[in-house]
Amino acid sequence: MRLFTALLLFAFAANASAAIKTQEIPYESADGTKMIGYFAYDDAKSGIRPGVLVVHEWWGLNDYAKSRARQLAELGYSALAIDMYGEGKHTDHPNDAKAFMADALKNADAAKARFQAGLDLLKKQPQTDPSKIAAIGYCFGGKVVLDMARAGLPLAGVASFHGVLATQTPAQPGAIKAKILVEHGAADTLVPAESVAAFKSEMDNAKADYKLVIQPGAKHSFTSPDADKHKGHGLDVGYDKTADQKSWADLQAFFKEIFDVKPEGA
Known part of the structure; x- marks a missing residue:
């Protein structure tokens, strides 16, 4: 009987x-630019559902970004x-990551085009409701999604996790259509605190619908379990399980608000 039960549990987990x-x-x-997207969906769920873009850290499209998808x-x-x-290039060395990021950000129009291409791809997937799209980003990716909101892209919402908040082109009043969640x-x-203050001032001036959540004691890259291994490169980063879990719960509440639906498992 125990063996039968164990087999049933194994089969259920596998399915x-x-x-x-x-x-x-x-x-x-x-x-x-030729790119590679990593698409994920629940095949057991029928019909269309809201879509979410995930923008990677400065390391590139690595396993961490894919795990979030x-x-x-x-x-x-x-x-x-x-x-x-x-x-699909990525790296584990900060010097390479810095060069990749600088190249991707040197032309704002090109960066927007790359994001737009991903957005178009997600909307084309038969599982996606093209009228309900959000974007989340980590570190470099946080800056990307915030910049897309600043540019007025028609997204339901964007969420930045330990993202770069500074910008050379502040949002203009009324330009931002997306709701914004920032986990810092x-x-x-x-x-630093100066960047956070400048961001808040920018969002207030732009009359944006935003929420800034400060995670106590958390360092940069607090959501990434691999962050600690990068300390060897002299980076002041670190994983924080509590902040990771709290910020993920905040994201789920944010999605429930902007999509006005309750996804399975939430």
Whole structure:
């Protein structure tokens, strides 16, 4: 009897895991950059559902960004981790990451085109409700999604986790259409208090609908379990399980608000 029960539990777990489908999808931006998207959805869920873009850290489209797409799929969303660097490239060395990020941000129009290409790809997926799209980003990706909101892209919402908040082109009053969630670590020395204050002033002046959540004691990269291994490169970063879990719960509440639906598993 125990063996039979164990087999049933194993089969149930296997089937639950198998319901999450993932695939790599090649696509191209208007500037000719060839990119690779990582798409995830729950195959056991019928019909269309809200879509979420995931924008990677400065490391590039690595396993962490892909894992977030899978987690979103488990919550009932259609999720696409997009590629802002091209060809799916990523790195573990900060010098390479800095160069990749600088290249991706040197031309604002090109960066917007790469994001737009990912947005278009997500909307085309048969599982996605194209009228309900949000974007989340981590570190570099946080800056990207905030910049897309500043540019007035028609997104239901954007969420930044330990993202870069500074900008050279502040949002103009009435320009931001998306609701905004920012999750920031109180001990983040890479995005100092001055940047946080400037961001709040910018959002207030732009009359944006935003929420800034400060996670006590959290450093930069507080959501990434791999953050601690980068301390060897002299980076003041660190994983914070409590802040990670709290910020993820905040995101789910944010999605419930902007999509006005309750996804499975939330």
